[in-house]
Amino acid sequence: MARVIMQAVVSVDGFIAYPDDSVGPLFDWYFNGDTELRATASGWTFPVSQTSAAYVQPFWDAVKVTVIGRHLFDTTNGWDGKPAAGDELVVITHRPLPDEWLAAHPDAPFHTAGSVEEGIALAKELAGDGLVDVTAGDIGGQAFSAGLVDEVGMDVVPVVLGEGVRFFGSHTGTVLLDDPDQVVQGDRVLHLHFTVRR
Known part of the structure; x- marks a missing residue:
């Protein structure tokens, strides 16, 4: 059975972005090393520290399906039809994806669901025995509140943003x-993993 992890890069005071959705220094650690970290589905690569690569690469490789909200989909233009992590992606939305986006990305392995509960159920079905990654923030917080999250992963960056989008x-x-x-100390990031107590 698939496991569901809520994961994101986060500031020490619990924010995953500024109020305008920019990430400021939160992603600096993705570019401060000499070891390649590869997101298989998207083909993106990041030069991170060897320690971070050794922690993050197996996690990214284990993700089969990512669950995001419509806001993140719109902000990233659906990553041009390529999931940032995993083989497939579920968008929680009450509106259909834009026709022009669908026409530009007819083979995108994207699915939609009308609620967090429906989206997590679909993601678990698609993932089989793999890992479902639900993005932190509004959608992750809803899944967490509904008891649908099994694990929490945080890449904690030593910065205090003071305001913004809350992890939960x-x-x-x-x-x-x-x-x-x-608990893995990278270069300008601390990787943490927890299991939700049942």
Whole structure:
């Protein structure tokens, strides 16, 4: 059965972007090393530290399906039809994807769902025994609040943004996580992994 992880790069004070969706220094660690990190589906490469590559590459390779919201889809233009991670992508949206985008990317392995619950169920079906990566922020927070997230992955960057898009979106309330089972210090980033306590 597929596992669902909520994951993102995050500031020390819990933000994944500024209010205008820009990431400022959060992604600097993607460009500060000499070891290639490759996103297989998109073909993107990033020169990161050897330590970060050794942690992130197996994670990216394990992702089968990514779940995002319509806002991220629109902000990134759906990554031009190539999932940032995994073989397929599920967009949570109440509107159909734009006709012009669909025409430009007829073979894009993208699916839509009308709710977080429906989207996670579809992603798990598509992923089989693989990993489902739900992006942090509003959609991830909804999935987390609904008890649909099994794991939390955070790439914590040593910066305080002060405001912006919260890692856990609008989630409120206490949820216990197990102790971190992975703590990896990269160059200007700390990789953390937790399992949600059931």
